[in-house]
Amino acid sequence: MEYPGNLFVVAAPSGAGKSSLVKALLELDAKLSVSISHTSRAPRGQEQHGREYWFISPDEFRAKVQRGEFFEWAEVHGNLYGTSRGAIEARMIQGEDVVLEIDYQGALQIKDIFPYAVLIFILPPSWDELQQRLIRRGDTQTEVIAQRMHNARHEVAQAQHFDFVVINALFETALFDLKSIVHAQRLKYASQRRNRSNVFRALDLIED
Ligand SMILES: Nc1nc2c(ncn2[C@@H]2O[C@H](COP(=O)(O)OP(=O)(O)O)[C@@H](O)[C@H]2O)c(=O)[nH]1
Numbered sequence: 001m002e003y004p005g006n007l008f009v010v011a012a013p014s015g016a017g018k019s020s021l022v023k024a025l026l027e028l029d030a031k032l033s034v035s036i037s038h039t040s041r042a043p044r045g046q047e048q049h050g051r052e053y054w055f056i057s058p059d060e061f062r063a064k065v066q067r068g069e070f071f072e073w074a075e076v077h078g079n080l081y082g083t084s085r086g087a088i089e090a091r092m093i094q095g096e097d098v099v100l101e102i103d104y105q106g107a108l109q110i111k112d113i114f115p116y117a118v119l120i121f122i123l124p125p126s127w128d129e130l131q132q133r134l135i136r137r138g139d140t141q142t143e144v145i146a147q148r149m150h151n152a153r154h155e156v157a158q159a160q161h162f163d164f165v166v167i168n169a170l171f172e173t174a175l176f177d178l179k180s181i182v183h184a185q186r187l188k189y190a191s192q193r194r195n196r197s198n199v200f201r202a203l204d205l206i207e208d
């Protein structure tokens, strides 16, 4: 399946900094918009329904899965998360560039559906820094932090399946790397489309 807009997928272990980086990237790039996922987990801290997530019950989530409403969905840290068709299809058809902030399971599902999607994995600089960021963030309970740190080891091993890996040590450097990847993909995709239309023009000329 192919749409005119670019599709960027950002995945990372919890606490690596993907939400902060995507938020900063969106503030710098008016052509990018972010997909709002559905989740069965409860809101954290100041999170609002319809801003960070569409917060729904596990039963509602499973009913949506049954109705085929998700492009992708996964169980992550014991909660359900998914990208609905409604969240991104219209914008991609209009040629908007969309960013998905999802886990590695969802990223691989998206790549299967949209091979041109650009998968970007955000790595923390160290396990200790990852744990410190989760603690400093302050909205995740101690036992949940232990679960996420445990899951992080398997998640980091999935980085090998991604198109790009960005180490989020210094925030500004990681943000620059993200911007560069988005810019390079736009240039590549635009030239690929131009090249395709040039080939069709050449074929027209041959038939004249
Ligand atoms: N597959 C999938 N994963 C998602 C989606 N939305 C969020 N996630 C992932 O679920 C995990 C937990 O997200 P969250 O509960 O917001 O915690 P955080 O990682 O600490 O910010 C993260 O890896 C997210 O990338 C989604 O729509 N689909």
Ligand SMILES: Nc1ncnc2c1ncn2[C@@H]1O[C@H](COP(=O)(O)OP(=O)(O)O)[C@@H](O)[C@H]1O
Pocket (backbone or CB within 6 Å): 012, 013, 014, 015, 016, 017, 018, 019, 020, 021, 133, 134, 136, 137, 168, 169, 170, 171, 172
């Ligand atoms: N490069 C960085 N250096 C230090 N702290 C960071 C950096 N990037 C993000 N953080 C902080 O780490 C915490 C986790 O970041 P967040 O974006 O919520 O991660 P994720 O969305 O991957 O769970 C937040 O408090 C954020 O401000």
